[in-house]
Amino acid sequence: xxxxxxxxxxxxxxxxxxxxxxxxxxxxxxxxxxxxxxxxxxxxxxxxxxxxxxxxxxxxxxxxxxxxxxxxxxxxxxxxxxxxxxxxxxxxxxxxxxxxxxxxxxxxxxxxxxxxxxxxxxxxxxxxxxxxxxxxxxxxxxxxxxxxxxxxxxxxxxxxxxxxxxxxxxxxxxxxxxxxxxxxxxxx
Amino acid sequence: xxxxxxxxxxxxxxxxxxxxxxxxxxxxxxxxxxxxxxxxxxxxxxxxxxxxxxxxxxxxxxxxxxxxxxxxxxxxxxxxxxxxxxxxxxxxxxxxxxxxxxxxxxxxxxxxxxxxxxxxxxxxxxxxxxxxxxxxxxxxxxxxxxxxxxxxxxxxxxxxxxxxxxxxxxxxxxxxxxxxxxxxxxxx
Numbered sequence: 001x002x003x004x005x006x007x008x009x010x011x012x013x014x015x016x017x018x019x020x021x022x023x024x025x026x027x028x029x030x031x032x033x034x035x036x037x038x039x040x041x042x043x044x045x046x047x048x049x050x051x052x053x054x055x056x057x058x059x060x061x062x063x064x065x066x067x068x069x070x071x072x073x074x075x076x077x078x079x080x081x082x083x084x085x086x087x088x089x090x091x092x093x094x095x096x097x098x099x100x101x102x103x104x105x106x107x108x109x110x111x112x113x114x115x116x117x118x119x120x121x122x123x124x125x126x127x128x129x130x131x132x133x134x135x136x137x138x139x140x141x142x143x144x145x146x147x148x149x150x151x152x153x154x155x156x157x158x159x160x161x162x163x164x165x166x167x168x169x170x171x172x173x174x175x176x177x178x179x180x181x182x183x184x185x186x187x188x
Numbered sequence: 189x190x191x192x193x194x195x196x197x198x199x200x201x202x203x204x205x206x207x208x209x210x211x212x213x214x215x216x217x218x219x220x221x222x223x224x225x226x227x228x229x230x231x232x233x234x235x236x237x238x239x240x241x242x243x244x245x246x247x248x249x250x251x252x253x254x255x256x257x258x259x260x261x262x263x264x265x266x267x268x269x270x271x272x273x274x275x276x277x278x279x280x281x282x283x284x285x286x287x288x289x290x291x292x293x294x295x296x297x298x299x300x301x302x303x304x305x306x307x308x309x310x311x312x313x314x315x316x317x318x319x320x321x322x323x324x325x326x327x328x329x330x331x332x333x334x335x336x337x338x339x340x341x342x343x344x345x346x347x348x349x350x351x352x353x354x355x356x357x358x359x360x361x362x363x364x365x366x367x368x369x370x371x372x373x374x375x376x
Contacts, residue, residue, distance in 0.1 A: 087363045165361065
């Protein structure tokens with residue numbers, strides 16, 4: 001029970017229910033879970049180029065030859081890569097920070113792989129960096145930090161657009177998003 | 189009960205409960221509601237300039253002398269004006285379409301006050317039209333229609349920004365919004 005509580009969203013009650021259910025009815029499934037967890041923890045590491053989770057030195061995206069090396073999209077988490085891949089509208093490479101700058105928690109640039117990123121910048125293949133960190137205060141701060149960092153390399157930097165989400169109605173959109181959508185209006 | 193069902197979200201059961209409650213306990217409140225409804229229906233009309241609801245010929249916003257006549261923001265509904273006013277980031281005038289183009293429902297430009305809008309365009313005071321219709325298919329179509337209409341007048345037209353709402357996380361944002369945020373990225 002105690003070990004199960006490391007899973008996100010699992011409290012003491014749920015852990016108890018899980019433990020008894022596995023013991024009573026799903027022993028084979030539990031053995032499989034044990035094996036899979038062990039294998040995953042041993043085999044899955046970070047891609048050496050983009051820091052995405054990968055079993056190989058280079059992840060599938062970084063190893064692909066059909067991608068545009070001129071575009072680099074910087075995101076906070078591996079799950080954001082999934083989200084962007086699902087849009088099927090980006091054909092460049094990624095760089096995963098594995099978090100955002102958070103000085104209070106002791107998370108500085110070195111924890112976000114910034115030195116690795118700088119190595120890539122020096123290679124002179126990147127023509128545009130797209131900052132796709134979350135539209136939160138921490139995400140904005142991290143995007144700002146990286147944009148300052150990139151300046152000396154004379155690479156174009158851009159930030160994903162902020163504004164009203166598609167399909168919504170203005171009356172249900174929060175004031176700050178609406179204000180940003182007005183300020184960032186696009187000339188037709 | 190039957191009359192109460194004209195209220196949005198009120199079905200037969202709710203109407204029944206409302207009717208009995210008013211009769212049993214809230215007769216004075218019901219009389220007041222009756223009076224207020226009658227007065228409102230008689231007195232409140234549309235502002236002659238922006239078509240917002242107003243008791244006077246010109247609504248408070250249109251009558252104000254502190255607003256910028258060079259900016260005109262076009263919205264679908266009066267409630268959108270409230271939403272934008274709450275952001276405190278827009279100081280121009282409004283024009284309320286009272287709906288969107290919907291040929292299947294027989295709603296054409298003449299129902300949206302387009303002739304009135306054209307009168308205002310001819311007055312030569314407007315320098316920018318901000319299209320703040322909803323980010324829905326119908327809202328986009330209406331915005332496109334108006335932008336085409338404005339072209340001959342050589343007035344700058346803009347559309348509120350589409351993109352990720354503030355404070356969210358990429359992983360919870362729908363694919364189409366995320367795709368739009370990538371396409372519409374702003375160069376820093």
